Amino acid sequence: LKTLSLADFFLAAPGTTYPMSHNCVESLAVGTIPVLEYASVFRPALKDGVNCLTYQGKKGLRDTLTRLQGLDALEIERLRKGALEYYDKHLGPKRIVQQLMQPNVSKLHLHAHLAKPAA
Secondary structure, eight states: OHHHHTOSEEEEOOOSSOOOOHHHHHHHHTTOEEEESOGGGSSSOOOBTTTBEEOOHHHHHHHHHHHHHTOOHHHHHHHHHHHHHHIIIIISHHHHHHHHTSTTOOOOOOOGGGSOOOO
């Protein structure tokens, strides 16, 4: 996390079977701005220009990388703050426990398809 926090941006390429990566969550946790194609996978969805930079397809990635190069230090700091705020509000340990403690929570969904099958 310390090394990740030194970067301003994290390129979160989409996966083959599941687009969300724990690395993207880690980037949000340390205020490193995710550059991703799948902002809508997050709940609520990440917002381009608020807490991430988004793209669609190869041309979109090129355009977003060009956009990224034109950002000034104040804009980068604002996006980093947005990433941290998103994590704290929606993904941080305190928030997860608050969600689990809600009286209407009757199911906990674990992403079992990501786990290796038992031997």
